[in-house]
Amino acid sequence: MAKEGIGAAVRRREDSRFLTGQGHYVDDFNRPGQLYAYIRRSDRPHARIRGIDVSAARNAPGVVAVYTGEDLAADGVGGLPCGWQIHNKDGSPMAEPPHPVLALGKVRHIGDPIAVVIAESKAQAKDAAELIAIDFEDLPAVADVRAATAPGAPRVHDDVPGNVCYDWHIGDLAAVEAAFARAKHVVRLDLVNNRLIPNAMEPRAALAECDVTGNYTLYTTSQNPHVIRLLMGAFVLHLPEHRLRVVAPDVGGGFGSKIYHYAEEAIVTWAAGKLRRPVKWTAERSESFISDAQGRDHVSHAELALDEEGNFLALRVSTLANLGAYLSTFAPSVPTYLYATLLAGVYKTPAIYAEVKAVFTNTVPVDAYRGAGRPEAAYLLERLVDVAAMETGIDRIALRRKNFIPPEAFPYQTPVALQYDSGNYEMTLREALKAADYEGFEARRAEARRRGKLRGIGISTYLEACGIAPSKVVGQLGARAGLYEVATIRVHPTGSVTVYTGAHSHGQGHETTFAQIVADHLGVPYEQVEIVHGDTAQVPFGMGTYGSRSLAVGGSAMVKAMDKIIAKGKKIAAYLLEASAEDIEFADGVFRVAGTDKTKTLGEIAFAAYVPHNYPIEELEPGLEETAFYDPKNFTFPGGCHVCEVEIDPETGVTRVVNFVAVDDVGRVINPLIVEGQVQGGVAQGIGQALLEHAVYDANGQLLSGSFMDYTMPRADNLPSITVGTESTMCTHNPLGAKGCGEVGAIGSPPAVINAIVDALKEFGVKHVDMPATPEKIWSIIEAHRPRLAAE
Amino acid sequence: MPQVSLKVNGKKVTVEVEPRTLLVELLREKLGLTGTHIGCDTSQCGACTVHLNGDSVKSCTMLAVQAEGAEVLTIEGLARPDGTLHPMQEMFREHHALQCGYCTPGMVMSAIDLVNKHPEGLTEEQIREGLEGNLCRCTGYHNIVKAIAAAWEIMHGKKAARAA
Numbered sequence: 001m002a003k004e005g006i007g008a009a010v011r012r013r014e015d016s017r018f019l020t021g022q023g024h025y026v027d028d029f030n031r032p033g034q035l036y037a038y039i040r041r042s043d044r045p046h047a048r049i050r051g052i053d054v055s056a057a058r059n060a061p062g063v064v065a066v067y068t069g070e071d072l073a074a075d076g077v078g079g080l081p082c083g084w085q086i087h088n089k090d091g092s093p094m095a096e097p098p099h100p101v102l103a104l105g106k107v108r109h110i111g112d113p114i115a116v117v118i119a120e121s122k123a124q125a126k127d128a129a130e131l132i133a134i135d136f137e138d139l140p141a142v143a144d145v146r147a148a149t150a151p152g153a154p155r156v157h158d159d160v161p162g163n164v165c166y167d168w169h170i171g172d173l174a175a176v177e178a179a180f181a182r183a184k185h186v187v188r189l190d191l192v193n194n195r196l197i198p199n200a201m202e203p204r205a206a207l208a209e210c211d212v213t214g215n216y217t218l219y220t221t222s223q224n225p226h227v228i229r230l231l232m233g234a235f236v237l238h239l240p241e242h243r244l245r246v247v248a249p250d251v252g253g254g255f256g257s258k259i260y261h262y263a264e265e266a267i268v269t270w271a272a273g274k275l276r277r278p279v280k281w282t283a284e285r286s287e288s289f290i291s292d293a294q295g296r297d298h299v300s301h302a303e304l305a306l307d308e309e310g311n312f313l314a315l316r317v318s319t320l321a322n323l324g325a326y327l328s329t330f331a332p333s334v335p336t337y338l339y340a341t342l343l344a345g346v347y348k349t350p351a352i353y354a355e356v357k358a359v360f361t362n363t364v365p366v367d368a369y370r371g372a373g374r375p376e377a378a379y380l381l382e383r384l385v386d387v388a389a390m391e392t393g394i395d396r397i398a399l400r401r402k403n404f405i406p407p408e409a410f411p412y413q414t415p416v417a418l419q420y421d422s423g424n425y426e427m428t429l430r431e432a433l434k435a436a437d438y439e440g441f442e443a444r445r446a447e448a449r450r451r452g453k454l455r456g457i458g459i460s461t462y463l464e465a466c467g468i469a470p471s472k473v474v475g476q477l478g479a480r481a482g483l484y485e486v487a488t489i490r491v492h493p494t495g496s497v498t499v500y501t502g503a504h505s506h507g508q509g510h511e512t513t514f515a516q517i518v519a520d521h522l523g524v525p526y527e528q529v530e531i532v533h534g535d536t537a538q539v540p541f542g543m544g545t546y547g548s549r550s551l552a553v554g555g556s557a558m559v560k561a562m563d564k565i566i567a568k569g570k571k572i573a574a575y576l577l578e579a580s581a582e583d584i585e586f587a588d589g590v591f592r593v594a595g596t597d598k599t600k601t602l603g604e605i606a607f608a609a610y611v612p613h614n615y616p617i618e619e620l621e622p623g624l625e626e627t628a629f630y631d632p633k634n635f636t637f638p639g640g641c642h643v644c645e646v647e648i649d650p651e652t653g654v655t656r657v658v659n660f661v662a663v664d665d666v667g668r669v670i671n672p673l674i675v676e677g678q679v680q681g682g683v684a685q686g687i688g689q690a691l692l693e694h695a696v697y698d699a700n701g702q703l704l705s706g707s708f709m710d711y712t713m714p715r716a717d718n719l720p721s722i723t724v725g726t727e728s729t730m731c732t733h734n735p736l737g738a739k740g741c742g743e744v745g746a747i748g749s750p751p752a753v754i755n756a757i758v759d760a761l762k763e764f765g766v767k768h769v770d771m772p773a774t775p776e777k778i779w780s781i782i783e784a785h786r787p788r789l790a791a792e
Numbered sequence: 793m794p795q796v797s798l799k800v801n802g803k804k805v806t807v808e809v810e811p812r813t814l815l816v817e818l819l820r821e822k823l824g825l826t827g828t829h830i831g832c833d834t835s836q837c838g839a840c841t842v843h844l845n846g847d848s849v850k851s852c853t854m855l856a857v858q859a860e861g862a863e864v865l866t867i868e869g870l871a872r873p874d875g876t877l878h879p880m881q882e883m884f885r886e887h888h889a890l891q892c893g894y895c896t897p898g899m900v901m902s903a904i905d906l907v908n909k910h911p912e913g914l915t916e917e918q919i920r921e922g923l924e925g926n927l928c929r930c931t932g933y934h935n936i937v938k939a940i941a942a943a944w945e946i947m948h949g950k951k952a953a954r955a956a
Contacts, residue, residue: 018893021827021867028826252894507892684932708836716923
């Protein structure tokens, strides 16, 4: 292995700027003559707008313009598009109500944007926004997904009856019903997957300018600048691509929430064109809470049928998914193809049926958040398996092992559409149990008991699908775009390399890991490789970073482009070395005539390609630069085992995670340091979901957890040290063998935590605790059982 | 408009500000020191942490005029003029204690103050409690805790900084 090649724990090159305050995030950019936008948002969950009086705001000091939805509509500005169409059980398309950039006629959630004030200073814009007088007629609102589907519930969109966006299903219902009819055991569980707020530390921001020739530049906090250019250019503002440059510079975390095309991007770009001055908008955190797409929010009923020996016969799931007030960019895909297709998990359950009703409510839109659908599936399944163990009396590890898809069964076709290429679930289970000293647990439980504490251990053996995805397949499933990735490799005349990648780094460290791949593959010194991303003016195209796809899909595009470089290099070398191209080998940056000492370095080949004095100019173009589009052949399937150990103080109900072990199969590891960091961060978010985080709306749609004082973000003293291990099998269908590691932590951990809590509370006969398992919830459970315990 | 005079990263500055201007806005907007970040509006996240007369403070929680006559140190003023990183910066890099980098400046400034104030030693628990005022969404804090423990050793002379 080269010192800085694949597999090396290279320290990140991006750190030198981030550690010295030299990072360049969107809010750090300022353009001459810049104006500031402030958005007046709805403080009503559901209301008709009878009138908007902006005259006082227009006359306020420093104000340059005030615009409402009517102004944008009059100028032909379109609504925000949805990128995925789901079809109902009966084959009809989902309801797709309009999503105006600024509200038209009605507001549908707290935070719905109504008007924008643009002024010389941020403070002036904010002051003036207060002066906008809005005549609201309040309407009944609904926030809870169950309440929204009840008869007579208020309608979020007038033309969407029952608030149902779609009623979708997957799987073989007849086979499932037959299996349930002959089952020895049927296990049932109702569970809620709590709504979360992603809260990347950098609030969203957008800065747009339009030059004198009508060319636009938008700097935005995005995980996928080309997608924003495409959606905003083609559907919202009708600007052609060649006149619209979108830059996503350093971005301070995304976790999914910065995938989507948001109203503010369109507002500042449109206003910059109208005013011919740069316009900047930066969210305050309070705005992030009511305008960033939120995550999860499922209510499910699940049933598992087992035979006498504990073999899983069939799984039946019914889920209500809260989509919020409007369809965010990729929202429809999350509770369907990113969720129900994962319900086989790591088990050979022969029959599965799932139905999902996606529902509009008067809440902030919901879309993908770290894991997106897959955490919901893993949580449901891994909780259900534990309940099955409890109710059948079969040991929970033995029950899992009995039902694992064995290593020799790959490729494995599940009953819910996916075909897994590789995996070894026994291996990750075994290693995780060993690292967590599972065998020694009962002694620790007894020791804790002597201290008056309740100790529990829980595991999850989870699986996810990522590296989205074969374009043809996702097209059939409703995606309105292809999901390939793009890379350009430019070998400069003296042999150094610039890579232009369509993936985007917002914490993942691509500038380091991608350079490692190139150094390894082309045999170029690591220092001589530069990674460029996040700018539509530099990178040819790209679908961006989400769903743990950067390495598996973006990395594969790089390998494909490098292979083209090598193929061309071989032809040039053959010419220079007077050999046949078939006889040229390439390794470690050197082209060699096989079996001889006749060689040319990549640098020499590049020089000959750019200074083609001695060059096969008739057959071969000069230059050494290649672009590749890589379309994945399948999803990738990372998985593994997480073990969580908790200690509960029965006096306070406080749960402390005392040990956490994650052993994951992420395929090829490029940089172990970065993989560990990704897993640790994901686990922190998963523990956050299980114990702390909850976006709470009251029945009328008021967000009660709308700041960091109310929404409990995990802090350093809420979390344990996290032991991370990798036990990888290689992905069989991409050239790197990579599966992805960005989401495993957030997917595997929540069920491990709740399984540990239920284990700690087992003497109370507790079957399930909904997330987040707050001290109040745990304390109430313990208190409710105290009289019974006292009586015994 | 009121004037405020202070020393920032060793340099004297005098700036006119609106009375409502926060210290963080003075740093970012008037002085162009954009390394100090804003992550919230309730003084919860600590992304804006700087040193004021040697103590870490959240620069979103005080008015610029309150900094009259003060000495402010920001992330930009931490490395030596020759580019040598402060041991805390170096250990953050070494232990992969940052991902997106947004919380990092505030985290580093808080961590330095924490280590400075505990020459007697810092347990993992004390480090975790000491980071109560700083949110990170990327790392799960695991590597930040490791980096701070390692920097303590260097800052209190128990171990030499890596030869530059």
